Amino acid sequence: MARTLNDIQQSILDKKTEVVELSVLEVLTTNEQNTLSNLTSTSKVAIWRLWVYIVAFAILTLEKLFDIYKIEVDQRIAKNEIHNFLWYRKKALEFQYGHPLVPESDYYDNTGLEISEIVQSKIIKHVAVIRKIINGHGFLELKLAKEVSDELVPLEAPEIEAFKAYMFLVADAGTYIQYVSLPHDDLKIVLDIHYDPLILWQDGSRKDGMDNTPVITAINDFLYTLEFNGELILTKLTDYLQEVEGVKIPKIREAFSKYGSFDYSFIDETYIARAGYMRLDTDNTIINYIPREL
Structure with missing residues (x-):
């Protein structure tokens, strides 16, 4: 984006303040280099100030042309965007x-x-x-x-x-x-949870009272974090449940899915929801909690 005229002039003035002598490689005679430090007039119409304005205006014009060119290029790219x-x-x-x-x-x-x-x-x-x-x-x-x-x-x-x-x-x-654009698909499962009696009660709730349904919460979290129209993989759900505190061995015995008014269908290992997303059918899901003493 083009800078303002004042910004460009100020950058030139700042550079002049920093540089008292120019490199011998610059296109200036010795006398011209020696007079560089004499450009101290604060008059707005001083010759050197007028040249600063002229150069800054030229730079501003160039930067505006660059902006116009960029807009034209962006428009051409947008028009040629691949419709994949x-x-x-x-x-x-x-x-x-x-x-x-x-x-x-x-x-x-x-x-x-x-x-x-x-x-x-x-x-x-x-x-x-x-x-x-x-x-x-x-x-x-x-x-x-x-x-x-x-x-x-x-x-x-x-x-x-x-x-x-x-x-x-x-x-x-x-x-x-x-x-x-459909209501969610339903998932029902038959699940064995071998749990740690030090952490969970026999109904699956936490003994510290922090969560009454940690396993169901974990299943819902897993389904929510699935990529939209992503593949439900039962093995990955099992791995996810393995991370729930208090769950020692989760085992999915059976899993079923359905959408709309259709009947439940058996899920072998993977399933992609017709709606693109799923929710757990808690009313028909069966979770068997089995204490594990080891």
Whole structure:
């Protein structure tokens, strides 16, 4: 960004104060070098001050030209940006609910808006872009979720409608997009917890009263920290439970998942949630607490 004229002049004046004699390599005669220390007039119209102004103005003009050139280069780069999965994800996260795009463009004009207003309007917090092929026809699937009280939830119907209109304007012409924003998938498990009786009660609560459900808390934390549309790996969940204080041996006997009104399906080892995120079905999860004396 170009400096101000005053800043440029001041940098020249500061340098003059530092340098009394110039290197012999500079293009100055001996007499000219000797008179350098005599440039002490404080008059604004002193010859040397006028030259400082002229040089500073020339530098300012050059720096402004550099700024213009940078803007032009950035615009060209933006226009030539590859529309890959990362681009679609970025554009989805830039969606501002309730705000119009600049006409004939793919961006917003947020002039006059507070940062908090802009952040609040960007309702989509999680996006996964997936390429699918059905009957030889390829299309993109966008899985979407927002956050309410630190929990992932689906977009509401008006929000989905507005987002579809936004993507119609910004996406590549002819690209078919399927939008998925669903309530969480459910996870139920049958789990044996061999616990340390010095730390946990037989119902799984901590004896110091700090947490009544440390195992369930750990499972929920694990599910929340999974990457959106990431793969649930039961072995990693077991490893995570192993770190819970008081848990000696966690063993997942069975695990099941479901979404929507479908029935539960057995999870062999891995599962990717249809909604992109999961929650533990505590009502149907079975945890057997077994004291371990060793």
